[in-house]
Amino acid sequence: MDILVVLEDNRGSLHRMSKEAIAGAQKMGGSISALAIGVNADAMAGELSDVDITEVITINHDFVSSYNADGYSDVVSQVIKSESPKTIVAGHSYQTRDFMPRVSAKLDIPFIPDIISMDDGIVKQVLNAKLNALVTTSADQVILSFQSATFSEEAMVTGSCLTRSIEVNLDSSIVRSEAEEPFQEDAGDVDLESAELIVSIGRGIEKEENIQIAFDLAKALGAEVSASRPVVDSGWVEPFRQIGSSGQNVSPKLYFSLGISGAIQHVVGMKGSKNIIAINKDPDAPIFEIADYAVVGDVLEIVPKLIEALNN
Numbered sequence: 001m002d003i004l005v006v007l008e009d010n011r012g013s014l015h016r017m018s019k020e021a022i023a024g025a026q027k028m029g030g031s032i033s034a035l036a037i038g039v040n041a042d043a044m045a046g047e048l049s050d051v052d053i054t055e056v057i058t059i060n061h062d063f064v065s066s067y068n069a070d071g072y073s074d075v076v077s078q079v080i081k082s083e084s085p086k087t088i089v090a091g092h093s094y095q096t097r098d099f100m101p102r103v104s105a106k107l108d109i110p111f112i113p114d115i116i117s118m119d120d121g122i123v124k125q126v127l128n129a130k131l132n133a134l135v136t137t138s139a140d141q142v143i144l145s146f147q148s149a150t151f152s153e154e155a156m157v158t159g160s161c162l163t164r165s166i167e168v169n170l171d172s173s174i175v176r177s178e179a180e181e182p183f184q185e186d187a188g189d190v191d192l193e194s195a196e197l198i199v200s201i202g203r204g205i206e207k208e209e210n211i212q213i214a215f216d217l218a219k220a221l222g223a224e225v226s227a228s229r230p231v232v233d234s235g236w237v238e239p240f241r242q243i244g245s246s247g248q249n250v251s252p253k254l255y256f257s258l259g260i261s262g263a264i265q266h267v268v269g270m271k272g273s274k275n276i277i278a279i280n281k282d283p284d285a286p287i288f289e290i291a292d293y294a295v296v297g298d299v300l301e302i303v304p305k306l307i308e309a310l311n312n
């Protein structure tokens with residue numbers, strides 16, 4: 001086995017970042033196995049039945065029926081020891097950040113987290129995303145995690161794959177913690193994850209009274225409204241609208257960014273968007289580095305005119 005992809009259960013279905021990790025593994029090349037753990041392991045394997053990988057290994061044991069860091073790190077370590085993959089990959093999710101460092105420490109395998117590209121070697125951001133670093137390793141085995149949207153789930157190559165169920169020995173003394181139900185922000189009636197058009201508000205909107213123009217633009221476009229963290233922290237919009245590392249991950253057909261600077265903590269939540277239009281007064285705003293259409297100007301002047309034009 002060349003690559004082992006550790007999958008993540010997202011309330012009974014495969015996490016989007018696990019699909020991205022499979023697309024990444026396929027791009028890297030070699031024989032690929034995926035590992036599904038827990039009560040939904042078979043359901044996750046089912047979702048991959050038409051994907052071009054060698055196999056999905058499923059494990060369901062009472063002590064890892066749902067996620068807990070002690071059990072997962074032990075199970076993943078056991079599989080790595082018995083299957084000897086050269087590379088272990090996963091999405092860089094909160095769950096991966098929780099248990100993967102333990103696997104790395106247990107097995108003494110280097111862990112290179114939060115990778116943004118594999119095109120010309122392993123690339124990750126450093127110094128609060130101000131620089132990209134090319135990372136190399138001389139170790140025989142390595143663990144990698146991919147930042148959200150580094151690969152597109154739509155790039156997964158279809159084919160067929162087998163399912164293999166394996167038994168693990170887990171001692172109850174190992175599992176010292178128990179995970180509660182995953183936290184989910186009250187989403188109201190808004191489903192940002194499946195929204196095709198999103199208008200997103202940043203601090204450039206300047207004050208609460210101006211928020212309405214973003215909602216008016218969203219209405220004219222038939223879009224949902226999201227926001228950066230400072231806008232949420234100011235109480236101008238509800239917390240479930242926050243996009244970014246401590247909010248939601250979205251990948252709409254169009255992400256319309258109004259007065260958002262493009263800090264890395266925001267960008268990780270929206271860089272998978274198919275098209276990005278950004279309006280910002282500052283021509284050097286980092287959001288323009290990932291925008292497909294960059295509009296240098298004042299949102300408070302441009303947006304009302306745009307709404308008028310759309311409504312006409």
Ligand SMILES: Cc1cc2nc3c(=O)[nH]c(=O)nc-3n(C[C@H](O)[C@H](O)[C@H](O)COP(=O)(O)OP(=O)(O)OC[C@H]3O[C@@H](n4cnc5c(N)ncnc54)[C@H](O)[C@@H]3O)c2cc1C
Nearest residue numbers: 202203204228229244245246247259261265266281298299
């Ligand atoms: C642990 C941690 C987690 C975080 N999680 C998140 C997260 O999940 N989501 C998130 O968004 N942030 C998050 N942040 C905060 C993040 O670092 C940034 O501070 C935040 O994204 C900035 O929001 P902003 O772009 O709206 O505001 P600013 O960075 O203040 O940018 C405002 C932008 O608006 C432009 N502007 C100003 N006036 C106008 C105008 N009239 N017209 C046009 N443009 C204008 C400015 O040029 C500027 O580029 C997190 C930070 C930390 C430390």
